[in-house]
Amino acid sequence: MRKFLLICILILSTNYFLRSTIGVVHAQTSMDSSNYKIRLGNFNMTSGSKSSASYNLTDTVGQIAANYFSSTGYHVKAGFQYIYALYDFSFSISNLAVNLALTPNSFSTASHTLTVTTPGQGYSVTTYETSKLTNDNSDTIPDTTCDAGTCTESSAGAWTVATNNGFGYNVTGNDVATDFTGPTMFRPFPDFSASEPPATIMTTTSAGKNRVATVNYKLSPSASQASGTYTTQIIYIATPTY
Amino acid sequence: MKKTFFIILSTLFYLLSTIYFLRSTVGVVHAQTATLSISPPVVEILIAPNKKATQTFNIKTQGDNVSIIPELHLVKPSDSTGHMSVDPNPVNLSTLPIIVNSPEHPLGQQLHIVGENLPLTLSFEAPNTDAPIDTYLALVVKAVSTSPFQSTSVATPSISALMLITLNPTGVMPINLEIKNFDLGAVHDSWLPLTPHPSLYNQSSIMIRPQGNYEILDPSGKTIFTLPLYPNLVLGNSSRNLQSTIKDLPSDLTWTPSWHDFGPYTVRLTIESQGGTKLTQIEKTIWLIPLRLGIITLTLITLVIILLTASRKHSKVKVV
Secondary structure, eight states: OHHHHHHHHHHHHHHHHHHHHSOOOOOOOEEEOSSOEEETTOOOOEEEEEEOSSOEEEEEESOTTOEEEEETTEEEEESGGGTTOOSOEEEEESOSEEOOOOOTTSOEEEEEEEEEEEOTTOEEEEEEESSSEEOTTOOEEOBOOOSSSOOBTTBOEEOOOTTSOEEEEEEEETTBOTTOOSTTEEBOOOBGGGTOOOEEEEEESSOEEEEEEEEEEEEEOOTTOOOSOOBEEEEEEEEEOO | OHHHHHHHHHHHHHHHHHHHHHHHHSOOOOOOOEEEEEEOSEEEEEEOTTOEEEEEEEEEEESTTEEEEEEEEEEEEOSSSSOEEEEEEEOOGGGSSSEEEOSSSOTTSOBOOBTSEEEEEEEEEOOOOSSOEEEEEEEEEEEEEOSOOOSSEEEEEEEEEEEEEEEOSSSOOOOOEEEEOOOOOSEEETTSOBOOOOEEEEOSSSOBOOEEEEEEEOTTSOEEEEEEBOOOOBOTTEEEEOOEEETTEEEOOOBOOOTTOOEEEEEEEEEEOTTOOEEEEEEEEEEEEOHHHHHHHHHHHHHHHHHHHHHHHHHHHHHO
């Protein structure tokens, strides 16, 4: 019994030692506690617009690289005081790869989320595909035209019948384009190789933090679609308003 | 027997405790995410010929196996609310009227900066020119995965910062502004708020950030309501919705009259330069009429008359 207890203590102490030394390494992007959070690289103290009867003043105290740079021959207005906000313009995507199955006359779906944080007066997110879904033999899967054959790169339509083959997307969430009125409303991606202009999928004229939209991809190949791995690249560009 | 039991018990304890500790240290594998941020998001540059300016953008990424590619694209206004459309093709720098360089990090090349800030400095050099000219560019930063994918599609997030550049040899800006959509009806019910939706069209090719006032004058000509206009930037050959400034933020041009206001009121929009010079002005006269109040009063009077008439008829019937 004494031996058993000794072994137990040995195992416990070894495991505890290992756990306390093999830690997870985090990138130091912020300092925080339960009461505060400081994002490094942009330590603002104050900014905004002050005025009285005799003066108008805009200021930013503490922000790196914010200034009204001026000399003989040039002026540069850089910094949040010109758009009155205290956080960075950021854009994230939850998954860079989208996998869809190639089952004839049957829907295959996948989704990921886009998150935008914007200062100032808003932003827009536009998208396009570099080409249609293409395999190694240059066979392509057409973009969807939806059930009625009327949806376009800038106008969504209902797509619920899998025998209406194609590849398309739907967007739900914050600030999404108004034609995505429900989960069955889909659009084809604008095709960059066919010189189609990018489509706007998220847009607003307000500042906002963590505005989230879910992009739902849907694919239904025809029965005669050649087998193979079909790929394309979907580009999303987040642009601030001026 | 006792020895076997002891070995089994020790092994079981070892396995259970190892599983417990491993569970608390080994993380879950997530899908490959990518986050990009850029600062400052919008830069206005006014530059004279033969001068040079530099601007540093702080770019930050988060995500495993992600590199970035910075590129310059042309942009143009896409609506009247300040949104821009980005040309999907990177711009050919030799076609620009100014010389743009990225001395430390060449544009169009892949940079690996995961979890770090990348200060990307662009220099702008203005050649000799006789006439002012605007150039609107976006620094588009693409996040590119460095892991090979076997997927149907690969999503590439990009973030952009706007660079709105005026090259001006004289310091004098060509100004040609027109107020549009200032369509007010001839009659307005004084019970309802009045909210016009005018826009300012910049007919010159040079951007301008005007200011101004939205005023309401009563029938005697006295100003009874004033709102300062929000100093939105209006790019060359584009329009921008006119908004008011309330607590430093843009808002609607809403005026709520009193329910009894009556007569010809003047609605005036004045556009000025940042220095206070009047650039353009428009006025519209609208008749404020307490329509709703009138309808309610008329209905009440009609009801009273009907009731009185019915009451008299009833009295006459009783007398007979």
